[in-house]
């Protein structure tokens with residue numbers, strides 16, 4: 001079987017492609033440039049991977065040519081979407097590309113994806129709650145929750161724009177299948193903060209992708225530096241990759257949103273794990289207030305993803321394992 005995957009160079013996507021190839025799927029990935037495609041081809045080193053160039057997902061007809069060349073594809077994974085918060089133009093940098101990218105790939109499937117049976121969109125917990133509601137202990141969320149950010153509100157700043165963009169894009173996907181009879185079955189994957197190793201050691205950069213940089217930034221601090229307490233949900237990128245595969249392999253996931261989380265973290269929990277497991281960093285990074293992490297996360301909204309866990313049927317990795325594996329990879333790169 002051949003899987004057509006958008007945004008193959010991304011942190012999550014590289015892990016998905018690696019998992020797919022290990023499971024014997026052929027993969028056609030879209031990348032923005034030939035250089036990026038060649039680089040990924042070298043890393044994967046497999047005849048099962050091919051790439052097509054799609055420089056900008058938000059341009060009308062962006063995917064038409066790429067998909068028309070691959071009638072063999074039976075599965076479509078749409079992961080490409082801007083993920084950053086730092087922008088002075090939230091509408092054009094975040095909101096419109098997310099919505100247009102989703103509509104463009106769905107239109108391309110209608111026109112050229114005649115053998116596509118399953119369509120999976122990488123949405124986010126950002127579509128489930130707003131940044132504010134996520135931090136509100138009086139609120140509860142599950143697979144059926146949506147944030148209530150309006151289009152106008154989403155234009156106020158980068159964070160609200162990202163949260164708005166993810167809900168607008170996912171809603172656009174559900175609306176598209178409503179009005180397009182015969183369109184392949186749709187499943188959404190909604191991960192919380194995704195942490196864990198890069199698919200390839202060589203992809204470790206000084207500054208990592210947005211979510212992992214939260215962990216990486218902690219070991220850049222000196223022993224007396226203060227750090228901001230970030231908190232939210234966590235899930236391992238390797239579990240997120242597995243979930244994308246099960247999302248299209250299983251019948252029971254059709255029409256569902258898979259809310260991927262294995263619990264909640266605070267930066268203090270991460271620094272505790274790092275100090276406990278990496279003696280070589282002792283005294284070089286802060287300790288903060290060890291053991292206070294569980295107090296911090298009491299102020300977060302309640303989440304229930306038991307339906308998702310039951311549907312997927314595998315155990316998600318612990319925060320300890322995720323943080324240790326992430327830092328190990330970063331330190332290994334530094335020692336080279």
Ligand code: NDP
Pocket residue numbers: 007008009010011012013032036054055056057058079080081082083097122123124125166190191192193194195209210211
């Ligand atoms: P990355 O930034 O690593 O990956 C994003 C991918 O999308 C890259 O391949 C990027 O290409 C591509 N892309 C972005 N904008 C465009 C565009 N306008 N045209 C073409 N390609 C584009 O992020 P992640 O891997 O972390 O995220 C992947 C998906 O997962 C996103 O949909 C994100 O919203 C979602 N997600 C991520 C979470 C996390 O914690 N990491 C949590 C929940 C959801 P290039 O690198 O060449 O710019």
